[in-house]
Amino acid sequence: MTGPSAAPPVTTQRENQSVRKAAAILRAAADSASGATVSALARAAELPRATALRMIESLVAESLLARLPDDRIVIGPGVHSLARAANLTELLVDAARDPLDLLATRTEESITLTVVLPDGSLSLVRQLDGPHMLGLTNWVGRPVALHASSSGKLALAFADESRLAAVIRAGLPAVASRTITHPEAFRTALQQIRADGWSEIEDEIEDGLAAVSVGIFFDGAMVGSVNISGPTARLTRTVRAAAVPELRRACAQIEQNLGARPAVSRRARGGGE
Secondary structure, eight states: OOOOOOOOOOOOHHHHHHHHHHHHHHHHHHHOTTOBOHHHHHHHHTOOHHHHHHHHHHHHHTTSEEEOTTSOEEEOHHHHHHHHHSOHHHHHHHHHHHHHHHHHHHHOSEEEEEEEOTTSOEEEEEEEOOSOSSOOOOOTTSOOOTTTSHHHHHHHHTSOHHHHHHHHHHOOOOOSTTOOOOHHHHHHHHHHHHHHTOEEEESSSSTTEEEEEEEEEETTEEEEEEEEEEETTTSOHHHHHHHHHHHHHHHHHHHHHHTOOHHHHHHHHOSOO
């Protein structure tokens, strides 16, 4: 004779709602780089203040949020530890595979995928070459000059001030005939990139080379970029500008594959859509 079987565990609707509410609070905190009050996070997450406060206290206890001395709430060290544990390069390469293949077919130019590493440096992780005999050197695995490349300038345009200031302090050496080497001119160029939402170079990293880049954003942060490169004689200013909508479509698809929220990515990217 068998005894009464134990009732199977039940995942209640309330528990599911708790996870969603916690996720909404974390996303709201991530959207506020300088921190936010409990009331502001409650509004952004569309939760009653009392509910948001309980969630925030639990997340602070788990180090997923942190409370500053002035009571602002920011993303906690636990989230950063989780982020460092994720292999961003593998995630991006996988999410970008089909969009990059399609972009290469449509543009018939060299397409590259760049990943923003945790220290702010860039890693070029995939390159697809066009059918032309005159094209791009293989840059996969090679260091990227932040101040002279379209992907680097794009990353710096969306980086925080401390990262930008460190790059400028280290110097902006001329590596080609049109490299921007004056700090104020460089800052002005980055302001324009941020306003436009895309970056371009011509004869800045290597004479005869042009490129155009659009960023990949996840929850408000730029995590990589897709770039089109080619000879300046073929990839003219007009051609580069005309390629931006294709680049934006590719980046939007990559972001969707990563599970990013489209509205947040659009706000972070700026520029026209």
